[in-house]
Amino acid sequence: EVQLVESGGGLVQPGSSLKLSCVASGFTFSSYNMHWIRQAPKKGLEWIALIYYDSSNKYYADSVKGRFTISRDNSKNTLYLEMNSLRSEDTAMYYCALTSGVYWGQGVMVTVSS
Protein backbone atom coordinates (compact mmCIF):
# COMPACT_ATOMS: atom_id res chain seq x y z
CA GLU A 1 0.00 0.00 0.00
CA VAL A 2 1.37 3.40 -0.99
CA GLN A 3 1.77 5.78 1.93
CA LEU A 4 3.00 9.35 2.03
CA VAL A 5 3.30 10.87 5.49
CA GLU A 6 4.14 14.54 5.89
CA SER A 7 5.49 16.16 9.04
CA GLY A 8 7.24 19.28 10.25
CA GLY A 9 4.47 21.83 10.05
CA GLY A 10 3.46 24.31 12.71
CA LEU A 11 2.97 27.92 13.66
CA VAL A 12 5.86 30.22 12.78
CA GLN A 13 6.46 33.96 12.59
CA PRO A 14 6.82 35.86 9.32
CA GLY A 15 10.39 35.76 8.05
CA SER A 16 11.23 32.50 9.73
CA SER A 17 12.08 29.08 8.28
CA LEU A 18 10.60 25.61 8.40
CA LYS A 19 11.48 22.25 6.87
CA LEU A 20 8.79 19.76 5.89
CA SER A 21 9.37 16.05 5.41
CA CYS A 22 7.40 13.42 3.54
CA VAL A 23 8.21 9.77 4.21
CA ALA A 24 7.20 7.40 1.45
CA SER A 25 6.47 3.68 1.57
CA GLY A 26 4.81 1.01 -0.53
CA PHE A 27 6.59 1.85 -3.78
CA THR A 28 10.11 2.33 -5.16
CA PHE A 29 10.59 5.93 -4.10
CA SER A 30 13.85 6.36 -6.02
CA SER A 31 12.08 5.70 -9.33
CA TYR A 32 9.48 8.45 -9.18
CA ASN A 33 9.28 12.21 -9.50
CA MET A 34 7.70 13.90 -6.51
CA HIS A 35 5.78 17.12 -5.95
CA TRP A 36 4.75 19.52 -3.22
CA ILE A 37 1.29 21.07 -3.57
CA ARG A 38 -0.38 23.41 -1.13
CA GLN A 39 -3.86 24.61 -0.29
CA ALA A 40 -4.54 27.82 1.61
CA PRO A 41 -7.50 27.69 4.02
CA LYS A 42 -10.78 27.45 2.08
CA LYS A 43 -8.91 27.99 -1.19
CA GLY A 44 -7.92 25.89 -4.18
CA LEU A 45 -4.85 23.80 -4.91
CA GLU A 46 -1.50 25.29 -5.91
CA TRP A 47 1.40 23.25 -7.27
CA ILE A 48 4.64 24.61 -5.84
CA ALA A 49 7.57 22.28 -6.56
CA LEU A 50 8.75 19.22 -8.50
CA ILE A 51 11.89 17.13 -8.10
CA TYR A 52 12.94 14.43 -10.49
CA TYR A 53 13.49 10.88 -9.25
CA ASP A 54 17.28 11.35 -9.26
CA SER A 55 17.27 15.01 -8.11
CA SER A 56 18.65 16.00 -11.54
CA ASN A 57 15.97 18.64 -12.06
CA LYS A 58 13.92 20.83 -9.76
CA TYR A 59 11.14 23.24 -10.68
CA TYR A 60 9.27 25.83 -8.64
CA ALA A 61 6.20 28.01 -8.85
CA ASP A 62 7.04 31.70 -9.10
CA SER A 63 5.33 32.27 -5.74
CA VAL A 64 8.03 30.27 -3.90
CA LYS A 65 11.04 30.48 -6.22
CA GLY A 66 14.15 31.64 -4.37
CA ARG A 67 12.58 31.02 -0.95
CA PHE A 68 11.69 27.29 -1.00
CA THR A 69 13.97 24.36 -1.81
CA ILE A 70 12.78 20.87 -2.68
CA SER A 71 15.12 17.95 -2.06
CA ARG A 72 15.03 14.22 -1.46
CA ASP A 73 17.04 11.45 0.15
CA ASN A 74 16.35 8.24 -1.73
CA SER A 75 18.24 6.20 0.89
CA LYS A 76 15.66 7.34 3.45
CA ASN A 77 12.62 7.34 1.12
CA THR A 78 12.07 10.94 2.16
CA LEU A 79 11.09 14.11 0.34
CA TYR A 80 11.79 17.53 1.85
CA LEU A 81 10.65 21.11 1.45
CA GLU A 82 12.82 23.74 3.05
CA MET A 83 10.91 26.99 3.40
CA ASN A 84 12.67 30.29 4.14
CA SER A 85 11.48 33.88 4.47
CA LEU A 86 7.98 32.68 5.21
CA ARG A 87 5.08 35.06 4.61
CA SER A 88 1.50 35.09 5.80
CA GLU A 89 0.41 34.06 2.30
CA ASP A 90 2.37 30.80 2.71
CA THR A 91 -0.18 29.70 5.31
CA ALA A 92 -1.61 26.49 3.89
CA MET A 93 -1.92 22.74 4.07
CA TYR A 94 1.12 21.28 2.33
CA TYR A 95 0.80 17.96 0.52
CA CYS A 96 3.45 15.77 -1.00
CA ALA A 97 2.29 13.86 -4.06
CA LEU A 98 3.58 11.08 -6.24
CA THR A 99 4.14 11.80 -9.91
CA SER A 100 1.05 13.06 -11.76
CA GLY A 101 -0.92 13.19 -8.54
CA VAL A 102 -1.50 9.46 -8.34
CA TYR A 103 -1.16 9.46 -4.56
CA TRP A 104 -1.20 12.28 -2.02
CA GLY A 105 -0.22 12.45 1.60
CA GLN A 106 -2.63 13.54 4.30
CA GLY A 107 -1.03 16.97 4.42
CA VAL A 108 0.70 19.07 7.06
CA MET A 109 -0.46 22.52 8.15
CA VAL A 110 1.86 25.50 8.08
CA THR A 111 0.64 28.72 9.69
CA VAL A 112 2.67 31.90 9.33
CA SER A 113 1.50 34.54 11.77
CA SER A 114 2.86 36.96 14.32
Next chain:
Amino acid sequence: EIVLTQSPTTTAASPGEKVTITCLASSSVSNMYWYQQKSGASPKLLIYSTSSLASGVPDRFSGSGSGTSYSLTINTMEAEDAATYYCQQWSSNPFTFGSGTKLEIK
Protein backbone atom coordinates in the same frame (compact mmCIF):
# COMPACT_ATOMS: atom_id res chain seq x y z
CA GLU B 1 1.18 29.95 -17.42
CA ILE B 2 -1.83 27.92 -18.52
CA VAL B 3 -5.00 29.06 -16.78
CA LEU B 4 -7.70 26.45 -16.22
CA THR B 5 -11.25 27.79 -15.92
CA GLN B 6 -13.76 25.43 -14.36
CA SER B 7 -17.53 25.71 -14.55
CA PRO B 8 -19.79 25.75 -12.79
CA THR B 9 -18.25 27.02 -9.56
CA THR B 10 -21.00 25.41 -7.52
CA THR B 11 -23.77 23.03 -8.47
CA ALA B 12 -26.21 20.61 -6.90
CA ALA B 13 -27.68 17.39 -8.24
CA SER B 14 -30.30 14.89 -7.18
CA PRO B 15 -29.44 11.20 -6.75
CA GLY B 16 -29.46 9.54 -10.17
CA GLU B 17 -28.94 12.79 -12.03
CA LYS B 18 -26.15 13.29 -14.56
CA VAL B 19 -23.53 15.91 -13.74
CA THR B 20 -20.99 17.50 -16.07
CA ILE B 21 -18.13 19.76 -15.02
CA THR B 22 -16.09 21.55 -17.66
CA CYS B 23 -12.50 22.78 -17.66
CA LEU B 24 -11.27 25.22 -20.28
CA ALA B 25 -7.53 25.76 -20.74
CA SER B 26 -6.05 29.07 -21.89
CA SER B 27 -3.68 27.11 -24.17
CA SER B 28 -3.81 23.62 -25.56
CA VAL B 29 -2.79 20.82 -23.19
CA SER B 30 -2.14 17.21 -24.06
CA ASN B 31 -4.13 15.72 -21.21
CA MET B 32 -6.29 16.61 -18.22
CA TYR B 33 -6.41 15.14 -14.75
CA TRP B 34 -9.35 15.29 -12.35
CA TYR B 35 -9.35 15.07 -8.55
CA GLN B 36 -12.05 14.73 -5.94
CA GLN B 37 -11.60 16.36 -2.55
CA LYS B 38 -13.99 15.76 0.30
CA SER B 39 -14.11 18.03 3.32
CA GLY B 40 -11.06 17.63 5.54
CA ALA B 41 -9.38 15.11 3.25
CA SER B 42 -6.58 15.21 0.73
CA PRO B 43 -7.39 15.17 -2.99
CA LYS B 44 -7.93 11.83 -4.66
CA LEU B 45 -7.15 11.13 -8.30
CA LEU B 46 -10.26 10.26 -10.31
CA ILE B 47 -9.27 10.55 -13.96
CA TYR B 48 -5.80 10.58 -15.51
CA SER B 49 -4.71 11.21 -19.09
CA THR B 50 -8.10 12.81 -19.87
CA SER B 51 -10.24 9.68 -19.85
CA SER B 52 -8.58 6.87 -17.86
CA LEU B 53 -10.25 5.88 -14.61
CA ALA B 54 -7.94 5.72 -11.61
CA SER B 55 -7.82 2.53 -9.59
CA GLY B 56 -10.90 1.95 -7.46
CA VAL B 57 -12.93 4.79 -8.97
CA PRO B 58 -16.53 3.85 -9.80
CA ASP B 59 -17.31 3.66 -13.50
CA ARG B 60 -20.06 6.25 -13.20
CA PHE B 61 -17.19 8.74 -13.48
CA SER B 62 -15.79 9.50 -16.92
CA GLY B 63 -13.59 12.11 -18.55
CA SER B 64 -13.30 13.44 -22.08
CA GLY B 65 -11.92 16.28 -24.13
CA SER B 66 -8.95 17.51 -26.07
CA GLY B 67 -6.98 20.64 -26.79
CA THR B 68 -8.43 23.38 -24.60
CA SER B 69 -11.76 21.84 -23.60
CA TYR B 70 -12.23 19.00 -21.13
CA SER B 71 -15.03 17.62 -19.03
CA LEU B 72 -15.73 15.32 -16.11
CA THR B 73 -19.07 13.52 -16.06
CA ILE B 74 -20.80 11.68 -13.27
CA ASN B 75 -23.35 9.49 -15.02
CA THR B 76 -25.64 8.95 -12.04
CA MET B 77 -25.11 11.15 -8.99
CA GLU B 78 -24.78 9.45 -5.63
CA ALA B 79 -24.73 11.07 -2.19
CA GLU B 80 -21.09 10.08 -1.67
CA ASP B 81 -20.09 12.11 -4.75
CA ALA B 82 -20.71 15.37 -2.91
CA ALA B 83 -17.27 16.99 -2.93
CA THR B 84 -15.12 19.59 -4.64
CA TYR B 85 -13.64 18.61 -8.00
CA TYR B 86 -10.47 20.03 -9.52
CA CYS B 87 -8.98 19.72 -12.98
CA GLN B 88 -5.21 19.90 -13.43
CA GLN B 89 -2.75 19.95 -16.32
CA TRP B 90 0.66 18.29 -16.12
CA SER B 91 1.61 19.35 -19.66
CA SER B 92 3.31 22.64 -18.93
CA ASN B 93 5.22 24.01 -15.95
CA PRO B 94 3.75 25.50 -13.76
CA PHE B 95 1.34 22.61 -13.36
CA THR B 96 -1.84 24.56 -12.77
CA PHE B 97 -5.17 23.59 -11.23
CA GLY B 98 -8.65 24.81 -11.94
CA SER B 99 -10.34 26.77 -9.18
CA GLY B 100 -12.63 23.92 -8.28
CA THR B 101 -16.30 22.95 -8.60
CA LYS B 102 -18.27 22.30 -5.44
CA LEU B 103 -20.87 19.61 -6.03
CA GLU B 104 -23.67 19.22 -3.51
CA ILE B 105 -26.44 16.67 -3.22
CA LYS B 106 -30.04 17.90 -3.48
